[in-house]
Amino acid sequence: MDHQHTHNSNPRDLQMARSMCWHCQSEMSGEYFCDRCVKVQPVSKELDYFTCLGIPRRLTIDQRQLESKFYELSRAFHPDFYQNKSADEQTISLGNSALLNSAYRTLRDPIERAEYLLDLEAGSVKQIRNSPPADLFEEILELQDTLNEYRAAGPASETESTLRAKLQSERNTLEQRQQDMEAALQQLFVQWDALQDRGEATSQARAERDRILKEMREHLSNRTYVKNIVSDLVSTIG
């Protein structure tokens, strides 16, 4: 998907919403401000977060580069700098900053970054519906029953201590599983980046791409299920 690379000598990294200044109607030639009337210009709402923060669509990223780009753009768009400007300019600053903030928040977290990339690459999450992991579900529901029993058991009773020991060992197992899943995800991230770096357009590369996305989706979903039951466990047995 290279369509966002426009071949002009524009100094701008970000695509703007329009090619003319909203205020003086002159052609936009400056970076994010009109050359003639110095008004701030709205960035395109179509911008994806990776493009917005000037980083390639990869899953292993340079956090420092991400951060410095975010600060650089914040210095241009932050509403604080527009307090004495017109209402229109304030609205634009707010819109640009909002996009910038969600882009930064999403991309700095590896899991959210991966979820976002999946959305971009595979349309909505639902398009890669894999069959639900029935075994994991059974386990979760069973564990929830035990949790209920534990909550109902009298404090300091024998049942309570037996159940607590059981839940504790379940918790250890699940936390180990969580770590394994995260390691597997990490590996998929590396595979994805390597595939993108190679940039091949063969059918083999496409199959590889689909496999990585599908496995990533699977691990991300299962990770959410496990994470939920673990946090329930933790809040119950402490």
Add this chain to the structure above:
Amino acid sequence: MAYSDKVVDHFNNPRNMGSFKKDEEGVGTGMVGAPECGDVMKLQIKVQNDTIVDAKFKTFGCGSAIASSSLATEWLKGKTIDEAQKIKNTDIVQELNLPPVKIHCSVLAEDAIKAALADYQKKADGALIDAK
């Protein structure tokens, strides 16, 4: 945002919570999950002569998900297979007065019904082939 009275009622007094043995005759099991929020739902029906005589559920998730599946089991009981197919998530939304952010819970319940019906059908077809 507050839950509607009906949601609170189903949450506090869930109807038909529990499960049947999966391999019991006439039992169909639907197991679904919402990867977005991590909710897990298991819904089971027990069918005799094309009619759902009993239904049970187990849900791990938010109040709306529990209420949606509890309501679904209530509605399923006494319905024929064909009638059960027609239950829509929008019916659940309406009955429970679910806000837009909780609509996906009703979708999950509808998915669970469909999955349970499909599982029953598959088992019934299999039994038919075995009988031949």
